Amino acid sequence: MFMFSSLEQQVGGIGLEAVRTFRQLGARVTAHYNSNIGELRTLEDVTCIQADVRDEASVDRLLQQAAEQNGGPVSVLVVNHGIWPSNNTGIADMELGQWQNTLAVNLTGPFLLCRAYLRALRNADVAVKDTANIIFIGSTAGKFGEANHGDYAASKSALMYGLTPTLKNEIVSIAPRGRVNSVNPGWVATPMAEETLKDTAFVERALATTPLQKVSLPVDVATQIAVVASPVLSGHINGMNIMVDGGMEGRLLFPPKAQ
Template structure:
């Protein structure tokens, strides 16, 4: 049994690569030997340097700019990114919170869905378009090679080997094409969802709705679509609970009553702790690997420490949001 990830020299695009979770995901793929196209709208986050890392400043909601960004990664690494992690999103920690939907302007709802849902759709569309082009190019190469085999065999290029003459004569042909396509098996789209897509967020339906849309509707629709384009293409979502980022720790420290950590990461969480950021990155590697996740597609992977629900009211009936 092969226990290697098999991701060496693969090309991956990570959106939201400069974020608190995105940058750890980038590090994980670099450690696995991948070439990484790191997309983020904020160039000030482009601090990490690595020979296999290519930063691109781009707004994921701009389809034309995203297309150019994707092509720049292909040109830089001379390879189609068959792996993609959609980590770009308006983080709940940085979205304006409301005690009720009554106080939320419609413009905020639209903006959150534009970034978190439409941006993810654009990224997913580009990934699948390029997988489709790659698949057709590989098929064409295989057909040409098979034709060369037959012609060379008929001409007796390799004597008794006949139809396999081209393989022996120049090391190419059908076997070479098959070897080429074998390298294309790590074809995976991973969308970062959230527990908010399952449990909702009182006062922030914008965020909850945006995450529900991508981790359910988009993933479940894309999984069969991708498999039709290429049988090895897989689409999944990782949905973390409260994550132990620097920002979450700051919020907990700023919380005067001292209940935030208990409410978000302890009271209804079996493990009684926030989610480890590296654990999310490691799950991305597992889902990206054809060796480790060959039949995993259309799935929502919940990394939440066994969280079973939310708290809305304290013991005397006061709202906890």
């Protein structure tokens, strides 16, 4: 069984597309949401469960309900949820409350989800353990940083370069074939990013070091998640950061000067 953790507040994002992709592949899917179930409500044969990832008891209950309602423990955990505060605020001016809330959602939430998942995995049967893996959804912000969004960048970097290599060594003590990887997109054409991506100058700067010169679609990321999740296609891929960013090599520090 696959479980997707998502806090997307608008429909049409990576989480929704990933759920659709895994359903098309015949998987049993549990989809987590925080407050807005959105289009998940319209999908057939998908178990939807509400939980606040910042709350320990809520996360433990989420994994228990997923097992009860979908016929067995979660075998693949996709940690897709996250918030990106839209206000442009440098570290020098950032309120402590913003920093703490971003890390509570984007970092403590994944910790609680992974802990609950691994505890449940201890009692799972061999078939579940043989397909066990955790997939984080990181970001180019975690690799290159992101000016005025240091809270988001720090949380994603911690998933990509802290938890991923740590957990790939720990999961095998519970499930010998267990794997942990991170799929890391750049800008994705989701409803949440729609207004930002209408700014042509912004898109040009964002793609300035990207050879493919295009913004990815949710399906680009969802397909890569499915490939990584497959023990047939990716059974020997472990502890990796897989960039889904068109070959991005960095960021422009400042807008290009007028000619």
